[in-house]
Amino acid sequence: MTRVALVRGKYLNNFEGQNYIFKDKDIELVGISSLRPIHTNFNFPVIKLPSFADISGMGRAVKIISNRAFGDSQVLFGLGKYASQFDIFHTADPHYYYSYQLAKLRSENKIKKLIVTSWETIPFNNESIPQKRRIKKFVQKHADLFLCYTERAKECLVKEGIDSSKIEVIRLGVDLSRFKRPTLNAKRKHYNILLAGRLVEEKGILDLYEAYKNLKTQMSNIKSLKLTIIGDGPLKNYLKLKIKQDKLDRFVTIVQKRYEEMPKAYHEADIFILPSKSTKTWEEQYGMVLIEAMASGLPIIAYDTGAIKEVVGNAGIYIHEGDVNGLAFAMRNLLEDKTFAKKLGTIGRERAEKEYDCRRTAINIAELYKRLM
Numbered sequence: 001m002t003r004v005a006l007v008r009g010k011y012l013n014n015f016e017g018q019n020y021i022f023k024d025k026d027i028e029l030v031g032i033s034s035l036r037p038i039h040t041n042f043n044f045p046v047i048k049l050p051s052f053a054d055i056s057g058m059g060r061a062v063k064i065i066s067n068r069a070f071g072d073s074q075v076l077f078g079l080g081k082y083a084s085q086f087d088i089f090h091t092a093d094p095h096y097y098y099s100y101q102l103a104k105l106r107s108e109n110k111i112k113k114l115i116v117t118s119w120e121t122i123p124f125n126n127e128s129i130p131q132k133r134r135i136k137k138f139v140q141k142h143a144d145l146f147l148c149y150t151e152r153a154k155e156c157l158v159k160e161g162i163d164s165s166k167i168e169v170i171r172l173g174v175d176l177s178r179f180k181r182p183t184l185n186a187k188r189k190h191y192n193i194l195l196a197g198r199l200v201e202e203k204g205i206l207d208l209y210e211a212y213k214n215l216k217t218q219m220s221n222i223k224s225l226k227l228t229i230i231g232d233g234p235l236k237n238y239l240k241l242k243i244k245q246d247k248l249d250r251f252v253t254i255v256q257k258r259y260e261e262m263p264k265a266y267h268e269a270d271i272f273i274l275p276s277k278s279t280k281t282w283e284e285q286y287g288m289v290l291i292e293a294m295a296s297g298l299p300i301i302a303y304d305t306g307a308i309k310e311v312v313g314n315a316g317i318y319i320h321e322g323d324v325n326g327l328a329f330a331m332r333n334l335l336e337d338k339t340f341a342k343k344l345g346t347i348g349r350e351r352a353e354k355e356y357d358c359r360r361t362a363i364n365i366a367e368l369y370k371r372l373m
Contacts (some may be wrong), residue, residue, distance in 0.1 A: 002369055004029045005086040009074045009098050010053040012037035012046065014259060015288045019172055019361040020044065027366050030086070034076065039259075049076040051098075071131030072097035083110045088369055090115040090147075094139035095126035103142040113372050116143040119285045121152045121307055123159040126281075145372055147365075149286055152307040168368055173358035174291050181297030181349050182267040190224030191335055194269035194298070196262070196289045199233030199254075202282055204275030204303060209239065211275075211327035213246065218332060225335075227252045230265060266296035270341070271334050274302045277321055284308050290316075291356045294348030299341045301330045315348035 004027060006012070006020055012033035020029055021043050029044050031037075034051035052073040076098040083105050091099040094116050106114040116139060120126070127133035140162060148154045149172045158164050193212060197203045212227045219225060229239070229252070236254060243252045257265055266272070272293035276284040283306030290311050293300055300316035302308045309318060317334070319326040334341040 002027050002088065002373055003086045004088045004090055004369055005032050005047075005082065006030070006044075007032040007076070007079075007089060007091045007098055007102065008037070009051055009076055009092070009096065010034040010037055011092065012039070012042070014039045014042065016172060017042055017044070018175055019358045020365065021358075022362050022366050023359075024363075024366045027369060032076065032079070032082070034074075047082065049078050051076055071100070071129060071135045074098050076101065080105060080110075086111070087373060088113045088115060090117065091139075092117050093119055093126075094143070095132050095136045097135060099139045100135040103139040106142045106144070107138075113144045114142065115145045115147055115368075115372065116140075117147045117149075118153055118157055119149065121150065121156050121283055121285050122281065123156050145368075147368070150307045150310050152310055153285065170361060170364045170368070171355050172286065172288070172291075173356040173361040174288065174295055174352070176295050176352060176357050178263050179266065179292045179295035179352075180263075181295075181345065190226060191222060191271075192226045192228055192269045193271050193273060193331060194228050194230070194265065194293075195273050196230040196265070196292075197274065197276075199229070199231050199235040199239065201235065202277050202279055204277050205229065205235055205239065207275050207277075207322065207324050207327060208273055209242065209252070211324045211331065212252070213248070214325065214328040215331050216248075216251070218328065219335065222335070225251065228265070228269065229254045230257050230262075232256050262292060263296065266293060266298060269296075269298055271331060272296075272298040272300050273327070273331070274300070274308065275319070275321075275327060276303055276305055276308065278305045287311055291352060295352035295356065297345040297349045299334050299344035300348065301327065301334070312348075313351055315344055315351050317344070 006029055012031050031042055031044055031046040033046055033048050034054045035048050036054045052075055074096040079101050089102045089111050091102050102114055105111045146157055146167045148169050151169055154167045154169050157167055195208055199205055216225055285307055294315050300312055302316055303321045304318040305321050317330045
């Protein structure tokens with residue numbers, strides 16, 4: 001029996017977690033989180049530890065103190081006492097402090113094996129603060145293996161000096177039995193464009209709204225052209241005010257939904273859009289919503305940034321970042337050419353079945369654990 005601790009601190013979640021449900025009885029997995037992780041119900045046992053990251057709102061003073069003292073707020077107090085209870089500790093990105101805690105234990109041979117999942121796609125990112133750079137480099141030095149979910153993330157590690165022989169790439173997937181292509185209703189008289197994600201500028205939400213307004217003007221013959229935005233964030237109130245000022249309340253909806261409600265949301269949509277933008281310190285690293293949309297048979301429109309094209313492949317239409325008119329044109333093209341839209345949706349579903357089945361991901365990760373031991 002190989003005992004594995006999946007350490008994610010505050011960010012322990014079921015989006016990633018569904019890929020760590022093993023049918024292999026030789027693998028026993030336990031999650032390790034902060035006291036208030038993203039989700040509360042998991043299909044594996046969870047150990048919860050105190051962390052600065054749980055302090056409500058993570059005020060500026062707390063961030064400054066934790067960054068100066070530790071280099072990061074993601075400290076897991078009491079983590080060390082579990083060192084002897086697991087064969088493998090599988091942590092998240094190397095700039096998190098709990099990753100450093102585990103690397104320190106590995107350097108002292110107090111834990112057997114350390115795997116680091118690395119999402120990062122921008123080389124030498126998360127190094128602006130000296131403490132954080134020190135943490136990151138220490139973790140990279142003492143990790144036994146790196147797991148990446150994209151080739152882009154692997155290339156990032158190689159550029160940072162990690163030997164490619166220490167890096168494995170395994171695609172993260174979703175439950176294809178939950179996210180599946182619905183039976184289309186040919187009599188539907190409305191069209192629905194969908195975006196799901198944080199309501200922040202880098203997700204391109206303002207670009208999408210402008211593109212939608214342009215499209216509504218161009219396609220005045222379609223009386224019910226809806227835009228559904230699922231998510232929350234700092235732009236929410238600003239967007240709601242713009243929608244009201246533009247008198248589009250009847251057509252544009254901003255809602256929050258539980259993960260269990262998302263399959264229905266995809267079924268009620270005609271197009272999925274993710275116009276994520278790049279900044280100096282962030283780009284779309286994966287986009288689980290893209291996989292959910294593909295599994296649901298939706299055609300996808302996205303900005304050609306980050307790892308989006310690697311994830312979506314030929315199941316999407318790619319627009320140059322910031323091209324609002326291009327977004328509107330692509331949406332109109334899919335709405336007017338239903339055959340093409342259906343073809344893209346079919347390609348997406350087939351790609352999801354081939355590349356993004358979380359059950360297959362779990363098998364591949366279990367095999368990785370066994371090889372490491």
